Each structure stands twice: as C-alpha cells, then as structure tokens.
Amino acid sequence: MAIEMEKLVALCKRRGFIFQSSEIYGGISGFWDYGPLGVELKKNIKDAWWHDMVRNPPPGPDGKEIQMVGVDCAIIMNPKVWEASGHVGGFADPMVDCKKCKSRFRADQVAEATCPLKPSKRPGECGGELTEPRQFNLMFETYVGAVRDEENKTYLRPETAQGMFYNFRNVLDTTRVKVPFGLAQLGKGFRNEITPRNFIFRSREFEQMEMEYFIHEDADWDKCHKAWIEWCRQWLISVGLPESHLSLYAHPKEKLAFYSKGTVDIMFKYPFGVQELWGIAARGNYDLNQHATASGKPMDYFDEASKKKFVPHVIEPAVGVDRIFLAVLCAGYAEEEVKDEKGGVEKRTVLRLNPRIAPVKVAVLPLLKKREDIVRTAHAIRDELSRQWRVVYDDTAAIGRLYRRQDEVGTPYCVTVDVQTVGDTDKGESADGKVTIRDRDSMEQIRVPVGRLGAVFGELLGGARWADVAAGAASG
Amino acid sequence: MAIEMEKLVALCKRRGFIFQSSEIYGGISGFWDYGPLGVELKKNIKDAWWHDMVRNPPPGPDGKEIQMVGVDCAIIMNPKVWEASGHVGGFADPMVDCKKCKSRFRADQVAEATCPLKPSKRPGECGGELTEPRQFNLMFETYVGAVRDEENKTYLRPETAQGMFYNFRNVLDTTRVKVPFGLAQLGKGFRNEITPRNFIFRSREFEQMEMEYFIHEDADWDKCHKAWIEWCRQWLISVGLPESHLSLYAHPKEKLAFYSKGTVDIMFKYPFGVQELWGIAARGNYDLNQHATASGKPMDYFDEASKKKFVPHVIEPAVGVDRIFLAVLCAGYAEEEVKDEKGGVEKRTVLRLNPRIAPVKVAVLPLLKKREDIVRTAHAIRDELSRQWRVVYDDTAAIGRLYRRQDEVGTPYCVTVDVQTVGDTDKGESADGKVTIRDRDSMEQIRVPVGRLGAVFGELLGGARWADVAAGAASG
Numbered sequence: 001m002a003i004e005m006e007k008l009v010a011l012c013k014r015r016g017f018i019f020q021s022s023e024i025y026g027g028i029s030g031f032w033d034y035g036p037l038g039v040e041l042k043k044n045i046k047d048a049w050w051h052d053m054v055r056n057p058p059p060g061p062d063g064k065e066i067q068m069v070g071v072d073c074a075i076i077m078n079p080k081v082w083e084a085s086g087h088v089g090g091f092a093d094p095m096v097d098c099k100k101c102k103s104r105f106r107a108d109q110v111a112e113a114t115c116p117l118k119p120s121k122r123p124g125e126c127g128g129e130l131t132e133p134r135q136f137n138l139m140f141e142t143y144v145g146a147v148r149d150e151e152n153k154t155y156l157r158p159e160t161a162q163g164m165f166y167n168f169r170n171v172l173d174t175t176r177v178k179v180p181f182g183l184a185q186l187g188k189g190f191r192n193e194i195t196p197r198n199f200i201f202r203s204r205e206f207e208q209m210e211m212e213y214f215i216h217e218d219a220d221w222d223k224c225h226k227a228w229i230e231w232c233r234q235w236l237i238s239v240g241l242p243e244s245h246l247s248l249y250a251h252p253k254e255k256l257a258f259y260s261k262g263t264v265d266i267m268f269k270y271p272f273g274v275q276e277l278w279g280i281a282a283r284g285n286y287d288l289n290q291h292a293t294a295s296g297k298p299m300d301y302f303d304e305a306s307k308k309k310f311v312p313h314v315i316e317p318a319v320g321v322d323r324i325f326l327a328v329l330c331a332g333y334a335e336e337e338v339k340d341e342k343g344g345v346e347k348r349t350v351l352r353l354n355p356r357i358a359p360v361k362v363a364v365l366p367l368l369k370k371r372e373d374i375v376r377t378a379h380a381i382r383d384e385l386s387r388q389w390r391v392v393y394d395d396t397a398a399i400g401r402l403y404r405r406q407d408e409v410g411t412p413y414c415v416t417v418d419v420q421t422v423g424d425t426d427k428g429e430s431a432d433g434k435v436t437i438r439d440r441d442s443m444e445q446i447r448v449p450v451g452r453l454g455a456v457f458g459e460l461l462g463g464a465r466w467a468d469v470a471a472g473a474a475s476g
Numbered sequence: 477m478a479i480e481m482e483k484l485v486a487l488c489k490r491r492g493f494i495f496q497s498s499e500i501y502g503g504i505s506g507f508w509d510y511g512p513l514g515v516e517l518k519k520n521i522k523d524a525w526w527h528d529m530v531r532n533p534p535p536g537p538d539g540k541e542i543q544m545v546g547v548d549c550a551i552i553m554n555p556k557v558w559e560a561s562g563h564v565g566g567f568a569d570p571m572v573d574c575k576k577c578k579s580r581f582r583a584d585q586v587a588e589a590t591c592p593l594k595p596s597k598r599p600g601e602c603g604g605e606l607t608e609p610r611q612f613n614l615m616f617e618t619y620v621g622a623v624r625d626e627e628n629k630t631y632l633r634p635e636t637a638q639g640m641f642y643n644f645r646n647v648l649d650t651t652r653v654k655v656p657f658g659l660a661q662l663g664k665g666f667r668n669e670i671t672p673r674n675f676i677f678r679s680r681e682f683e684q685m686e687m688e689y690f691i692h693e694d695a696d697w698d699k700c701h702k703a704w705i706e707w708c709r710q711w712l713i714s715v716g717l718p719e720s721h722l723s724l725y726a727h728p729k730e731k732l733a734f735y736s737k738g739t740v741d742i743m744f745k746y747p748f749g750v751q752e753l754w755g756i757a758a759r760g761n762y763d764l765n766q767h768a769t770a771s772g773k774p775m776d777y778f779d780e781a782s783k784k785k786f787v788p789h790v791i792e793p794a795v796g797v798d799r800i801f802l803a804v805l806c807a808g809y810a811e812e813e814v815k816d817e818k819g820g821v822e823k824r825t826v827l828r829l830n831p832r833i834a835p836v837k838v839a840v841l842p843l844l845k846k847r848e849d850i851v852r853t854a855h856a857i858r859d860e861l862s863r864q865w866r867v868v869y870d871d872t873a874a875i876g877r878l879y880r881r882q883d884e885v886g887t888p889y890c891v892t893v894d895v896q897t898v899g900d901t902d903k904g905e906s907a908d909g910k911v912t913i914r915d916r917d918s919m920e921q922i923r924v925p926v927g928r929l930g931a932v933f934g935e936l937l938g939g940a941r942w943a944d945v946a947a948g949a950a951s952g
Binding site: 013014015016019022023024026028031032033034035036037038039040043047050055065071072074075076078080081102104136140141142146147154163166170174175176188190194204205291294295383386387389390394396 | 500502509519545552553642651668770771773862
C-alpha cells in the first residue's frame with residue numbers, strides 16, 4: 001500500500017519522531033530536529049550499523065574474517081582537504097539569478113520553478129532578465145580564528161569520506177590492519193542544497209555512515225564491489241526494509257568520473273519515488289592519490305607478500321542515516337482494520353519497525369491503576385526490564401487505547417499486568433504470577449510467568465520469531 | 477603520580493586514540509580526529525551516559541523514578557535562537573588588534589602573549605599600536621541558502637542546550653512527561669576559541685552531553701541542584717575517575733548572571749591544573765522566558781495538581797565528552813615496574829580504563845601461531861566473544877609483548893590459548909579445554925574452561941570485581 005507522506009510527517013510530529021528545527025521561530029529550511037522517539041530510533045540504526053560493520057564485521061568477499069576499524073573525524077578541517085578532494089573546484093550546481101528580483105534558481109530547474117514576484121510565472125517571465133548560469137558551491141563556508149579573511153576560510157564537510165582518506169597512513173601506522181581492510185565512520189555532513197525536499201530525504205544537515213574498504217591494486221575489485229553491494233542490501237533487509245522495495249541502479253559508464261570503475265546505488269521505493277539510499281562506489285585509488293599529491297605525503301602501502309609498494313584501491317559503501325530512518329518509517333507504516341477488545345472493528349495505525357531498531361522495546365501497562373498490587377508488580381517489571389532495554393510505562397488510558405498508542409510508534413511488545421497476575425482475595429482467586437505479552441504485528445497474546453520475562457525478551461529482542469517463542473510459551 | 481601531557485599525547489597518536497585533524501596538511505588549530513581506539517572509547521563514554529541518563533535514569537532527588545527523554549537537534553538553527561539566548565549579543569571575548577602586524581589578541585591575555593613579529597616582546601611592544609578592546613563573538617558564522625547576505629547568516633551552535641529549550645512545548649505535547657522531567661541531548665558544539673589549548677580540553681569543535689531538568693517554580697531547587705551535582709560526581713567515579721581527583725567549585729554569587737540561582741562545577745585535577753569538567757547550573761526559568769518572549773510562543777506548563785500555570789525552572793548539568801575522555805586517560809595512565817615472564821623487572825605503560833568504557837574488552841592471543849589447533853580454537857573464541865563485545869586478535873609477537881600492547885591501550889582482559897588448552901599428542905598430553913584469562917591491573921591469571929568464557933566475561937564486563945570472579949574460578 002502506498003502511504004501518503006503527509007500522514008507520515010504528521011505522525012512524526014505528533015508522536016515526537018521529528019520536529020522542524022527552530023520551529024517556534026518559523027523553522028529553517030532543510031534542517032530537522034529528532035524528538036524523543038526519533039533520537040532513539042536514529043541511535044538504534046547507527047548502533048546496529050556500527051556493531052555489524054565495525055565491532056563484529058561480516059566475513060569478507062573471500063569468506064575470511066575481515067579487518068575493520070573506525071574513526072571519528074572533525075567536521076571542520078583544513079580547507080586543503082577540500083581542494084585536494086575536488087570539492088572546492090567542483091562540488092557545485094549551476095545557478096541563475098533574476099536581475100529584477102535578485103532571486104536565485106538552479107539552472108536545470110528553471111522550468112519547474114516559479115517567480116517569487118509573480119508565482120504564476122516561471123523565473124524570467126516576470127520581465128526580469130536571468131543571468132548566465134554560474135557555479136554555486138554546495139559547501140557551507142565559515143572562518144576559523146580571529147580574523148575573517150580568505151586565509152582563514154574553510155568549510156563544513158560535505159561528506160565523511162575524506163577524513164578516512166587523509167588518515168589512511170595514520171590508521172596503518174597505529175593499528176595492525178593489513179590490506180584488505182575497512183575503515184568506517186559515522187557522522188554529520190552538511191550541504192547547502194538549493195532546494196531541500198522530501199522531508200528528511202534531502203536536507204542540508206544529515207548524518208552519514210561510510211566505509212572505505214581498501215584493497216590490493218590487483219585485487220578483483222568487481223567481485224569485491226558486488227560482495228559489498230549484496231552485504232548492504234542484506235543489511236537493509238535485516239533492519240526491516242522489504243526486499244520488494246529495494247532495487248539496484250548501476251550508473252551508466254559515460255556518466256562516471258574518469259577514475260571511477262563503477263557505482264551501484266541501492267534504491268528504495270519511497271512514497272515520492274524510487275530514490276538513492278546506499279551508494280556503493282568503486283573509486284580506484286583516486287582519492288589517496290589526490291591527497292598524496294596535494295600534501296606531498298605518500299599514501300603507499302607496502303605489501304609483504306609481493307614485496308611491492310602500491311596505492312590501494314577502494315570500495316566505498318556510503319549511506320545516509322536519515323534516509324534509512326525515513327525508509328524504515330515508510331516501509332513500516334500501515335493503517336489497518338482490526339478487531340477491537342469487544343469484537344468490533346476499528347482502525348489502527350501501526351509502525352512495523354524491526355524490534356532491533358524500534359525506539360521503545362517494551363511497554364508495561366497496568367490494567368487497573370487503582371490496584372496497588374498491580375501497580376507495584378508493573379513497576380517492578382518496568383524497573384527490571386529497563387536495566388537492559390528502553391521500556392516505557394503507561395497507565396493513562398484504557399488498555400485498547402494504550403495498545404494503539406504503542407502500535408503507532410512501533411513498540412514491538414506490550415506487557416500487561418492484570419488481576420490474574422496478582423490474584424483477587426475478595427473473590428478468592430489466587431495469583432497466577434503470569435503477565436500477558438502482546439505482539440504488535442499479529443496482536444496475539446501469550447501468558448508468561450513474571451520471572452521468565454527477561455529470558456523471553458532476550459529471545460524476542462535477540463531476533464527470535466514471535467511464532468516460535470509463542471509456541472514455546474504455550475507448551476512450557 | 478602526575479603524568480606528563482607530552483607522554484599522553486604521544487601515546488594517543490602512537491596507538492590511534494587521537495590524531496591532529498587534517499594532519500597531512502599541517503593540521504588546523506583546535507580540531508582533532510579520533511582514531512580507531514579513540515572512536516570506541518568515545519562511543520563507550522557516550523553510550524554509558526545515554527544509558528544511565530536517558531534509557532535507565534537514576535531515581536530523582538525525591539527518590540522516585542524520574543521521567544527522562546532525549547532529543548537530537550540540528551547544529552545549524554534559525555539565527556533567532558541565538559538572538560533570544562543572548563549568544564549573538566553576549567557570547568564574546570574582548571579582543572585587541574595590533575595596527576602594525578594586524579594580529580589579534582585577547583585583551584585579558586596580552587600580558588602572556590607574544591608579538592608574532594618579535595616573539596621576545598609582548599603585543600604592542602614591537603612598536604605597533606594596539607586598538608581599544610572590541611568584542612569578538614565566539615560563534616562560527618555561515619550562510620544558508622543561495623544568497624550570501626545578512627538575512628541568510630546563521631551560526632554553528634555553541635552549545636546543545638538551546639535546542640532543548642525551544643523544543644520544550646514540542647516535548648510536552650508529544651510525550652506523556654510531566655514536570656518534573658528531564659530532557660537530554662548529546663551532540664557537537666563549536667566555538668571559535670582564540671587560543672585552543674591543552675590538547676582536546678579546549679578545542680573549537682567538541683561534543684557535549686547536556687540535560688535540562690525542568691522543575692516546578694516552587695520546587696526546592698537547591699535540593700534538586702545538590703542531588704544532580706552528586707549524581708554527576710558519582711557517575712564520573714563509576715566510569716573510572718578517582719574521587720581524589722574531583723572537587724567542587726561554586727561560582728561566587730557576584731559573578732553569576734542576574735537570573736542564575738547558582739552554578740557548581742565539578743573540577744578535575746588534570747596534569748595542567750584543576751579545571752572545569754561538569755557544570756551544574758540552576759538557571760531559573762530564564763531560557764524558557766527568553767524564547768517565549770522572542771518567539772511569541774508561550775512556554776507555560778499547566779500543573780494539574782495546583783491548577784496553576786507557570787514557566788518551569790531548570791537545573792542543567794552540562795559536560796564535554798572530550799573532557800571526560802581526556803580525564804579518564806589522565807587518571808588511567810601509569811608507568812610501572814613489573815615482573816616480566818622470566819622473573820626479571822621491566823617497565824610497562826598501562827591505561828587503567830574502566831572495563832565499561834575500555835575501547836577493546838578482550839584480546840585473544842594464541843601462544844603458538846604455528847599450531848593449527850591453537851589458532852583454530854583462538855579464532856573460535858574471538859568469533860564467539862565478538863558477538864557481544866569488541867574483541868581483538870593478535871599473534872604478531874611473543875606473549876609478553878602482546879600483553880604490554882594491550883595494557884597500554886587499556887584492554888582489561890586477555891585470553892591466551894596454549895598447548896594445555898588443545899593438548900599435545902606427541903608428548904601424550906591431553907587437552908584440558910581451558911584458557912588463561914589475564915587481568916590487566918593485577919596481572920593475575922586464572923584458567924577457565926572455554927565454554928565458560930561467555931559467562932565469565934558477562935560477569936567481569938558487567939561490573940563484577942576481578943578478585944571475586946577469580947576466587948569463583950579457583951573454587952569452581
């Protein structure tokens with residue numbers, strides 16, 4: 001089912017996933033703040049990537065364990081980095097100005113833009129003459145130090161990759177990694193996009209997860225490239241993106257930079273179209289060579305096997321955290337008709353987020369908040385589970401409504417404490433010491449002894465399937 | 477023992493904790509890159525804070541559970557945020573210029589500065605006249621959008637706090653928190669310091685961990701302030717800072733801003749002096765009021781108990797990640813004389829990092845890398861432990877040297893696989909299936925069955941004391 005972006009954006013605002021940055025001041029175009037649930041979802045995506053990529057990396061293309069280390073470089077660097085990388089000279093869009101109203105437009109988008117003075121007309125049609133296209137650099141500029149002159153001008157990084165290239169020798173010299181190895185980084189980047197759009201898809205401040213996999217100059221780069229494409233694709237599936245929404249796009253040879261051996265993008269079917277999610281580029285040894293030339297510092301690697309020096313080639317999988325964030329929301333969002341507590345039909349909005357990245361793992365819900373023993377038991381469960389997982393406690397509505405609230409933000413499991421759990425001495429009913437676990441997706445419920453909750457959630461949040469755990473609970 | 481900063485800086489470079497940013501281009505003053513070990517240590521500090529502060533927060537000053545949520549706001553905001561906060565008008569140092577050499581100096585540091593033309597003389601003494609002091613704003617400026625004019629000028633945030641203040645209503649409206657509650661954020665900040673110094677202590681790009689604890693206007697702020705000071709102090713101790721290096725500094729009343737009720741800094745004894753580590757400020761409701769006035773959007777809270785509206789007051793504990801990073805390195809660094817493998821005396825450098833934040837938790841070391849069965853067992857142990865923890869494998873030196881390498885970077889435990897583990901059929905010695913675990917600090921060793929490693933490290937890395945675990949292993 002195609003979802004409407006408006007509904008998703010509204011949910012993000014209403015439930016505290018994403019706010020417009022500086023909202024009380026009218027916002028600022030292209031910048032977003034992550035709210036209480038958004039910050040958790042984003043952190044979980046980043047942590048999953050860091051774990052799977054750096055701390056416990058996959059086997060390499062040859063099936064052997066691979067070496068992987070991380071770095072965390074400054075956002076503001078010496079401007080020579082961006083001269084060497086080509087960003088100062090080439091990271092630009094062609095722009096035209098209207099001489100009448102002084103507005104600026106992307107030259108290749110004039111046909112879709114409107115004149116701010118006469119919104120019914122295209123730029124230039126208002127009578128203002130348009131200038132010839134000029135290059136507008138997308139890097140944000142700033143000045144470092146007490147004096148504001150050309151010498152002190154530098155940029156906010158437009159990508160994280162260059163910090164890994166210029167630190168290549170530092171990493172070789174301070175760790176025991178040998179080619180082939182990977183160098184990974186996670187952090188913010190900034191691009192002064194002329195037209196930020198599609199919510200957090202194209203923003204001016206974003207977060208990247210990039211990895212440079214350095215290989216021998218004679219290595220089978222194509223095999224390695226394909227292996228990383230497939231790893232990235234599988235990783236996206238593992239955090240909850242449906243395979244049916246993913247496709248591959250190979251950049252045509254004639255559009256590649258001269259040094260590029262090939263770039264494949266993993267595309268995701270967003271509500272606004274099929275768009276780039278994860279780019280996997282085979283960049284040869286262009287970047288290391290550029291920095292070697294510009295800095296005068298060699299970027300060679302000495303290969304002990306062949307006793308030969310060479311400048312390693314690189315495969316670069318680069319993905320935006322915000323784009324994954326948006327993709328899992330789009331893929332997980334659904335509106336369904338379901339049975340309510342009384343057997344009737346009601347609508348629910350549900351976010352089918354993978355439990356690994358869901359912002360809240362478990363909601364603990366006391367069925368009767370006036371029963372002191374129920375509340376005490378629910379508090380104890382919340383405290384115990386909180387030691388390991390992000391848990392919330394909610395007693396501010398009837399149970400059906402509490403479930404809907406959690407469904408809507410993707411909480412995979414709810415625990416309900418009821419009268420059966422604690423017993424009812426007035427009615428002569430003894431306590432069974434069990435609580436109900438409800439599964440978000442199937443809405444099935446099982447009853448589990450309180451003492452087994454830790455173990456059961458260890459399984460469920462460790463990747464076990466609900467059906468298997470439920471079957472175990474029923475038989476046990 | 478007072479350590480020398482030069483040694484620590486050298487270790488950080490040599491072992492890949494911290495590199496100068498853009499080093500191959502001569503660096504850039506006040507910016508640093510975290511290397512392969514640094515990025516892990518930094519992440520562990522941030523994750524520990526996020527867990528203890530946000531996901532599983534401490535009981536509040538009244539002993540009850542507290543409500544805590546996080547946000548992650550953009551670094552670039554609408555400039556009105558910084559007008560309202562007072563940073564545009566007031567976040568400045570007084571500077572003087574030399575009219576001869578055009579150099580700029582902090583007016584209050586002229587007595588310690590030297591003239592760049594004549595380094596033996598003070599500024600001005602070279603014959604150049606100094607200007608009257610002028611205010612120099614410490615915020616980095618940049619321009620957002622296609623046109624570079626005053627209207628599009630904004631700033632890199634100099635602190636994370638304001639994003640939490642202006643989102644106060646958004647958080648109230650999208651979560652179920654009620655006053656008192658905390659709002660936490662972790663992220664980068666930027667200050668164009670005139671004289672960055674003391675390694676990563678005072679840099680131009682840094683990472684902050686801040687929390688705003690909103691309380692009732694009539695609440696006992698002093699009690700709450702004291703409770704947070706003590707929580708922060710205990711947290712620092714919990715990640716490995718010795719209590720003896722911590723002290724409290726209460727800002728004198730006459731130096732406080734008019735709205736401030738009090739600020740106490742937790743000070744740490746760095747090698748370069750006792751310096752501010754964590755500031756805990758009682759800021760009244762100044763910030764919320766400023767944003768309410770500037771934006772025209774009320775920042776009131778309706779208290780259901782008293783049926784009264786008020787603007788909450790705030791207690792703000794704010795700490796720099798980089799400063800904690802430096803503190804744990806300074807506190808953990810030691811050079812010792814220890815017994816070597818042959819009973820002689822040798823020197824070792826050791827980083828006594830708390831296991832919770834140590835970049836590598838376990839090093840797996842095969843005693844003989846030519847014995848295929850030893851290597852296979854060691855690989856299997858590495859693979860198994862890597863599923864939960866950051867583990868390294870090293871076989872590139874003799875065991876004594878391998879231990880020293882791990883001691884120097886703070887790895888709390890080493891696992892050694894030797895001939896006893898796998899047996900020696902030539903000599904008729906059977907395998908005992910046990911490996912040696914060595915403790916970094918005491919250098920004691922215990923032997924543990926391979927199958928119990930997961931459980932033992934679960935204890936050791938979960939906070940158990942070595943002595944207790946060792947006693948258990950000996951008796952079991």
